[in-house]
Amino acid sequence: MNRLAIVSAMESELRGLRDSLPQAQLVRRAGRDFWVGELGGHEVVLVRSLIGKVAAATTTAVLLEHFNVQVLLFTGVAGGLGQGVRIGDIVVADQLLQHDMDASPIFPRFEVPLYGTDRFGADAVLSRRLGSACEGVLAAIEAGTCAELSRAQLQACGVAQAPRVHHGLVLSGDRFVSTTAEAQALQADHPEALAVEMEGAALAQVCHDFGVPCAVMRTISDRADDTAHVDFNRFIDDVASRYTHAVVCAMLGAGG
Ligand code: SAH
Numbered sequence: 001m002n003r004l005a006i007v008s009a010m011e012s013e014l015r016g017l018r019d020s021l022p023q024a025q026l027v028r029r030a031g032r033d034f035w036v037g038e039l040g041g042h043e044v045v046l047v048r049s050l051i052g053k054v055a056a057a058t059t060t061a062v063l064l065e066h067f068n069v070q071v072l073l074f075t076g077v078a079g080g081l082g083q084g085v086r087i088g089d090i091v092v093a094d095q096l097l098q099h100d101m102d103a104s105p106i107f108p109r110f111e112v113p114l115y116g117t118d119r120f121g122a123d124a125v126l127s128r129r130l131g132s133a134c135e136g137v138l139a140a141i142e143a144g145t146c147a148e149l150s151r152a153q154l155q156a157c158g159v160a161q162a163p164r165v166h167h168g169l170v171l172s173g174d175r176f177v178s179t180t181a182e183a184q185a186l187q188a189d190h191p192e193a194l195a196v197e198m199e200g201a202a203l204a205q206v207c208h209d210f211g212v213p214c215a216v217m218r219t220i221s222d223r224a225d226d227t228a229h230v231d232f233n234r235f236i237d238d239v240a241s242r243y244t245h246a247v248v249c250a251m252l253g254a255g256g
Pocket of ligand 1: 080197
């Protein structure tokens with residue numbers, strides 16, 4: 001694989017991977033720390049984008065202009081929207097849409113003005129590869145052979161059933177969705193949406209502009225409902241970084 005960027009919004013999502021790159025070189029740009037190193041024999045650049053669409057777009061543009069990155073992977077947490085998308089499950093985006101984009105009536109609601117579309121695609125090959133890595137990690141957790149994450153740790157975060165991998169539409173917007181009413185409104189507008197977060201569609205749009213493939217993986221930390229803030233904090237503290245670490249290492253063959 002060509003030089004890969006691994007992007008997360010928060011420190012707590014990236015911690016485990018950064019600890020695996022003790023030799024990485026730190027480059028500071030646009031207020032962000034870019035860690036350039038090697039993982040499983042692949043050149044990687046790790047960076048925390050900060051939260052929200054603009055922060056994600058800035059980070060992506062800097063990666064593409066200054067770090068010679070040829071593939072991008074966003075990994076982080078999200079609120080589950082789709083039926084059966086539970087806390088602890090993993091969603092791999094096939095398409096991403098900005099749920100707070102609205103230039104109507106001049107353009108159809110959700111359409112990104114002058115792009116003629118309301119959604120940007122993730123790279124199919126990369127997303128399949130990512131999905132397989134996720135399946136492998138979940139199987140290892142069930143078998144008790146995952147070095148990073150155990151069934152008991154997941155149970156402590158309220159994950160009762162064996163987690164699953166889903167592929168589909170992910171929504172992004174500059175809002176932490178934390179009421180059942182908001183989550184229902186999003187589902188009514190986008191019945192096929194699996195999850196909601198705050199960065200993915202921005203990264204996908206910038207990647208589209210540069211013609212560079214990307215993939216987005218989101219572990220479900222909450223259900224974007226009235227208890228979202230409680231579930232989110234517990235998940236973020238305890239397991240979010242372990243998921244990222246396990247899946248990326250599985251995907252790159254870095255052996256934990
Ligand atoms: N309390 C946090 C801020 C969290 S914002 C802090 O102080 O740092 C939520 C982050 O997790 C965003 O990066 C977003 O992409 C993701 N996310 C998880 N659950 C979400 C939800 N229900 N709605 C929107 N974004 C969510």
